[in-house]
Amino acid sequence: MIIHLKENIDANKVEELAAQSKSIALKTGSYARLITSSSIKELPSFLDDYTDEFFTMDSDIQLASKDYKSDIKEIDFDTFKIGGTTNNTVLIGGPCSVESEEQINASAEHLISMGLKTLRAGCFKPRTTPYSFQGMGMEGLMLLVKMREKHGLKIVTEVRDSTHVQAIIEHSDVIQIGAKSMYDHGILKACGKQNKPVLLKRGFGTTLQEFVQCAEFILSSGNPNVILCERGLRTFETKTRFTLDLCGVAWLKEKTNLPLILDPSHAMGHAFGVPDLARACTAMNIDGLLVEMHPNPKVAKSDASQQLNFEEFKAMRNSLDPIANAVGKTII
Ligand code: PEP
Numbered sequence: 001m002i003i004h005l006k007e008n009i010d011a012n013k014v015e016e017l018a019a020q021s022k023s024i025a026l027k028t029g030s031y032a033r034l035i036t037s038s039s040i041k042e043l044p045s046f047l048d049d050y051t052d053e054f055f056t057m058d059s060d061i062q063l064a065s066k067d068y069k070s071d072i073k074e075i076d077f078d079t080f081k082i083g084g085t086t087n088n089t090v091l092i093g094g095p096c097s098v099e100s101e102e103q104i105n106a107s108a109e110h111l112i113s114m115g116l117k118t119l120r121a122g123c124f125k126p127r128t129t130p131y132s133f134q135g136m137g138m139e140g141l142m143l144l145v146k147m148r149e150k151h152g153l154k155i156v157t158e159v160r161d162s163t164h165v166q167a168i169i170e171h172s173d174v175i176q177i178g179a180k181s182m183y184d185h186g187i188l189k190a191c192g193k194q195n196k197p198v199l200l201k202r203g204f205g206t207t208l209q210e211f212v213q214c215a216e217f218i219l220s221s222g223n224p225n226v227i228l229c230e231r232g233l234r235t236f237e238t239k240t241r242f243t244l245d246l247c248g249v250a251w252l253k254e255k256t257n258l259p260l261i262l263d264p265s266h267a268m269g270h271a272f273g274v275p276d277l278a279r280a281c282t283a284m285n286i287d288g289l290l291v292e293m294h295p296n297p298k299v300a301k302s303d304a305s306q307q308l309n310f311e312e313f314k315a316m317r318n319s320l321d322p323i324a325n326a327v328g329k330t331i332i
């Protein structure tokens, strides 16, 4: 249940009511909301005098539910917006990892040449073996900062664990929480206590309910700026790296009020399928795409097989415009 308290109830009283109702208190300006478990279906009587309105909810997808707020949340990337009433599909491109200044600068320049605005690259990489490249860490993050200053691009980069969450929050424009970190409550809550947009990837073995409940950790900690990202599930299939859950995307669009970004690169695992998938995703009227691109994918230090080279990326980018237009969107 989401309870809107009356305006100007003092902070101590809000805390007291939250404790009494075993709920989370969420303050926005002079208003406070209490969020209880969705199993509570009747307003506790001690809240009668303090409550403006309340919403009973079907499940613990609450703040993110269209049953609570039907309008899609608008997310501000500072120089542009996605979601809300905008028609933007943001194409976020860049290598899997920052590897050198030359590599990330070439990627940034390629994005600019295609009229794009948002660069992605990992610095703290969550790898599946300790014997592979783990990312450039802070040095990589500072190179991304340099790319923002030099090219005016917005920076999306991933937080892997709590040791560097504050550094990512400070230096990135959009904080990516990767599939392997979707359940890290330390990261979720740290991202909830600040206001930058958070791109939350779905864990590859998680249900839609579990995924959106993780978004609820961020939302209920105070940050409304959450973007959901589908990036493929582990299935019995081994020919592709993961299986992109487009049915899940349709469900998220129908049921949640959060913008959606799709990542065909990690789902497919092979460059050859990525442009087709990117076109299919765009046709689903989504808010963004995350596509890996590298100046020379063959020598990439992570995810080499799935990264597009510059030519492939450009051809894909150009092919997306008519598809985006057909569903009322513009690629930016
Ligand atoms: C990435 O974006 O490079 C990445 C590691 O993605 P995921 O968390 O989806 O595996």
Ligand code: MN
Pocket (backbone or CB within 6 Å): 096, 097, 266, 292, 302, 303
């Ligand atoms: Mn990657």
